[in-house]
Amino acid sequence: MEDSPLLLDLYELTMAQAYLRYRKNSLATFDLFVRQLPKGRSYLVSAGLKDILGYIKELSFSSSDLAYLKGKKIFSTEFLKYLANFKFGGDIWAVPEGRIVFANEPLIRVTAPIIEAQIVESFFLNTINLQTMIASKASRVVNAAKDREVFDFSLRRTHGAQAGLKVARSSYIAGFNGTATVLAGKLYHMPVVGTMAHSFIMSFKHELDAFLAYALTFPSRTVLLVDTYNTRQGILNAITGGLYLKKKGYKLQGIRLDSGDIVSLSKLARRLLDNTGLGFVKIFASGNLDEFKIKRLLRQGARVDSFGVGTNMGTSIDAPSLDVIYKIVEVTDEEGNFLPTMKLSKAKITYPGRKQVFRIEDKNGRFIKDILGLEKEKISGLRLLKKVVDKGRIVYKSPTLDKVRLALKSELCRFPQGLLDIDSDYMYQVLVSPALKRLQKSLARQLRERQ
Amino acid sequence: MEDSPLLLDLYELTMAQAYLRYRKNSLATFDLFVRQLPKGRSYLVSAGLKDILGYIKELSFSSSDLAYLKGKKIFSTEFLKYLANFKFGGDIWAVPEGRIVFANEPLIRVTAPIIEAQIVESFFLNTINLQTMIASKASRVVNAAKDREVFDFSLRRTHGAQAGLKVARSSYIAGFNGTATVLAGKLYHMPVVGTMAHSFIMSFKHELDAFLAYALTFPSRTVLLVDTYNTRQGILNAITGGLYLKKKGYKLQGIRLDSGDIVSLSKLARRLLDNTGLGFVKIFASGNLDEFKIKRLLRQGARVDSFGVGTNMGTSIDAPSLDVIYKIVEVTDEEGNFLPTMKLSKAKITYPGRKQVFRIEDKNGRFIKDILGLEKEKISGLRLLKKVVDKGRIVYKSPTLDKVRLALKSELCRFPQGLLDIDSDYMYQVLVSPALKRLQKSLARQLRERQ
Numbered sequence A, B: 001m002e003d004s005p006l007l008l009d010l011y012e013l014t015m016a017q018a019y020l021r022y023r024k025n026s027l028a029t030f031d032l033f034v035r036q037l038p039k040g041r042s043y044l045v046s047a048g049l050k051d052i053l054g055y056i057k058e059l060s061f062s063s064s065d066l067a068y069l070k071g072k073k074i075f076s077t078e079f080l081k082y083l084a085n086f087k088f089g090g091d092i093w094a095v096p097e098g099r100i101v102f103a104n105e106p107l108i109r110v111t112a113p114i115i116e117a118q119i120v121e122s123f124f125l126n127t128i129n130l131q132t133m134i135a136s137k138a139s140r141v142v143n144a145a146k147d148r149e150v151f152d153f154s155l156r157r158t159h160g161a162q163a164g165l166k167v168a169r170s171s172y173i174a175g176f177n178g179t180a181t182v183l184a185g186k187l188y189h190m191p192v193v194g195t196m197a198h199s200f201i202m203s204f205k206h207e208l209d210a211f212l213a214y215a216l217t218f219p220s221r222t223v224l225l226v227d228t229y230n231t232r233q234g235i236l237n238a239i240t241g242g243l244y245l246k247k248k249g250y251k252l253q254g255i256r257l258d259s260g261d262i263v264s265l266s267k268l269a270r271r272l273l274d275n276t277g278l279g280f281v282k283i284f285a286s287g288n289l290d291e292f293k294i295k296r297l298l299r300q301g302a303r304v305d306s307f308g309v310g311t312n313m314g315t316s317i318d319a320p321s322l323d324v325i326y327k328i329v330e331v332t333d334e335e336g337n338f339l340p341t342m343k344l345s346k347a348k349i350t351y352p353g354r355k356q357v358f359r360i361e362d363k364n365g366r367f368i369k370d371i372l373g374l375e376k377e378k379i380s381g382l383r384l385l386k387k388v389v390d391k392g393r394i395v396y397k398s399p400t401l402d403k404v405r406l407a408l409k410s411e412l413c414r415f416p417q418g419l420l421d422i423d424s425d426y427m428y429q430v431l432v433s434p435a436l437k438r439l440q441k442s443l444a445r446q447l448r449e450r451q
Helices: A010-021 A049-058 A063-071 A077-084 A114-119 A121-145 A161-173 A182-188 A198-202 A207-217 A231-247 A262-275 A291-299 A401-412 A434-450 B010-021 B049-058 B063-071 B077-084 B114-119 B121-145 B161-173 B182-188 B198-202 B207-217 B231-247 B262-275 B291-299 B401-412 B434-450
Strands: A027-034 A091-094 A108-113 A149-152 A223-225 A254-257 A282-285 A306-309 A324-332 A338-340 A355-361 A367-374 A386-390 A430-432 B027-034 B091-094 B108-113 B149-152 B223-225 B254-257 B282-285 B306-309 B324-332 B338-340 B355-361 B367-374 B386-390 B430-432
Touching: A010 A077, A010 A114, A010 B182, A010 B198, A010 B207, A027 A114, A027 A121, A049 A091, A049 A121, A049 A386, A063 A077, A063 B182, A108 A114, A108 A121, A114 A121, A121 A149, A121 A161, A121 A291, A121 A306, A121 A324, A121 B161, A149 A161, A161 A182, A161 A401, A161 B121, A161 B161, A182 B010, A182 B063, A198 A207, A198 A223, A198 B010, A198 B324, A207 A223, A207 A231, A207 B010, A223 A231, A231 A254, A231 A262, A254 A262, A262 A282, A324 B198, A367 A434, A430 A434, B010 B077, B010 B114, B027 B114, B027 B121, B049 B091, B049 B121, B049 B386, B063 B077, B108 B114, B108 B121, B114 B121, B121 B149, B121 B161, B121 B291, B121 B306, B121 B324, B149 B161, B161 B182, B161 B401, B198 B207, B198 B223, B207 B223, B207 B231, B223 B231, B231 B254, B231 B262, B254 B262, B262 B282, B367 B434, B430 B434
Parallel strands: A149 A306, A223 A254, A254 A282, A282 A306, A367 A430, B149 B306, B223 B254, B254 B282, B282 B306, B367 B430
Antiparallel strands: A027 A108, A027 A324, A091 A108, A091 A386, A324 A338, A355 A367, B027 B108, B027 B324, B091 B108, B091 B386, B324 B338, B355 B367
16 A cells, blocks of 8 residues: 555646647656754664665556546546656665665666656655655664663554554664564564563563563563562562573563663662673663663663664654755756756755765775765765666665665764764764756756846 | 554563463553654644554464474474464454543453464554654645645655555544545545646746646646756746646646745746646646645645645654554453553553543633543543444444544544644643543552562
8 A cells, every 4th residue: 555656746747738739748856855953963874775676666557546537527638648658767876774864865867758757756756755764763872872772662662553663674774783673583584582561561460470471482582570569579570570581491582671760670680680690681761761861871881782662753743754855956958968957046056966975984895975076977985876776677685684784783883983972973974976056057047047 | 565464563472372382371451552652742633543454453473484483393292283273352442433541541452362462563553653644744735835836755654565555544534634645545536736846847848848748638737847957937837837727728727836936936827827827737846855844834825725744754754663562451360350460660550450541622612631540430521432343343444534534533623733833842741531640650569579
């Protein structure tokens, strides 16, 4: 349902009919990019390309779609016939998933007959917005947790089920260690984890009964939730459970703190566990966590090994959308020549022409700046945009999720440390090439004169 | 895909296996409710029940689901056999869609064997969270716009495609007049609308060429976007287009302002349109709108007839999640007697027992307060929770979307005016019945003693 070709704004179709009528369906180029980073953020992590390619592959209007559109009585027979044969036949360049990107850098560049380029707009924006937003937020959580494990616990508060799945996948790309969402495990072959809920404990007469019932069912993978009634007593009950398992030759995996003062409770738990020979039992923390709280907990000496992070990451709560836009940057004239174009209205000026992002390394392989330039420019640096669709045919094979995840981890190490500090106001340098600046300036003059 | 039974947190399944092993699969009751309203909000609009019922109807584990779970090597053969025959066989009571609800009032109440009640938890929370959150936010936008039209333009920034569809539906329930999302129109039989994008104008040499091309394609449904280059000139070009259409016997539907000072630009546009005999042309505004901006625009005298509202509504930007929880309130003992239960941990105390929400009217039919009481109490008032599932069978027929929308509109009129003012700190009174208070108190004492 969610990759239906009707998953678009109505104006894409009405504009398309006008283009068709005026034989204006010539090639155009569009850039998809984030205009401004969310406040306090210093980079984005690209995600969503895999779904974009899946969508392009399947994109066609079913007879039921066409019947619905016909029933609206606003589309011409000529246009409905065009849609019946619709296929995406253009070129797409994109930044692979799991790369670091910055404001104004195209994540996707489409060159196609203008109708085709417009029909994919809503889906492309929607997909990149969600997945890049979440991967970017999750990457901050990973940075804050340093070498501790972090798990996605957000399903119950994500914006729908599909968002829950995409959050699991995008946060895993960003370095999360797994998710609680079982279906994400099945679909994306990623680790799934789980502990227990308060209701489990409350359905037994005594907390200890609940602990033992669970531990005996999963002797080698039990994490006991200790804050249902009284957390100190809960820790002691968990120790009783842990010692019982130990006697039977098993290891209690962990205890989970879900409320209260995590710093002091985790220190208490660590001490009590260590003093009873349960030093191997890990301490999990959850409950309204985000990168800021995790950083604070660790700075204050919390003895936490693993964090379960839910709502704040899964909704990107401080920036629940990206300023992601899809702008025309090039049109063709009657003779088929490409002419750069741009928007002029105040504060929304864009960079015209077919562009590439060049990432510049120093001699030690560390990244020092990006340059946004014209594609044809000869700038020596890594080129972020890769060709992924050639005349409608997919020419890029998405790597496995684990490969994407590892690639991001090693790419992050090549950036200055300031980028990874969640509280720093460090800004990585993104320059605009002189040629692109000149083009923008002369085009602005030309467009003002023409109108 | 999104209504798969695996759309849940892993712990629902591990707890289930422990329940099964310890023959603890007896009846329990869970309440789904919002603990606290988001800051600045005075009510919620219930939405999501239709999807809950659809999910309950289809809920079963496929052989592919079971094979995946088996492969995880954590589940017993006995448990997998149980899942293979799994069906939801409990009772569900729910507040119908499009009703006003407040903090602590159960939106859904489930009484079922505890495994069944837990397996539906993640889906129920996820579904109610998204749809109730959006309907509640959208209702504020409708209140702020007073009698002006408001349309959902949010698809490109919602959290995925499914969220886009649910936002269109939920905002329509709340009183929006339609959406730009075509698939929502097809699936939910709701109105779809559209104007044009900047790219359309930029793909023509002159703005006026673009306006005429569109207007001649859709002579009776054209809304011209006037801010691509210079908004004043854009308005004049739109007037040229409008006069041309008028001469041909058509009416230009509107112009759209998407940036700049909407107050002064809309006044200018209104004057110019009126002075040229185009008084019937409507003015649309869009661009980062929400209830606060709409209220301000109207207070400052903006001459806007219709608002397109996107990201801020479609992500519920100031409260991108609800504090929605699913809590066990009743368990059965060995003899099958229902015993109320509750969570004791600090600041998270809940109301135990099987409850009902009673809405009290005055003699003019105006609502004056709600009472959260025990189901068996005799309190005269409207009972918000209705039985929707009886022993697994759906016994409630969801009304059409238009009926839900109208019912909400007329219900809202019966509340004090303060509730509808987006800036007021008015709080509708929700009391807890003396019997429920007594139960909570005595149970707290009992539980503390027991642990």
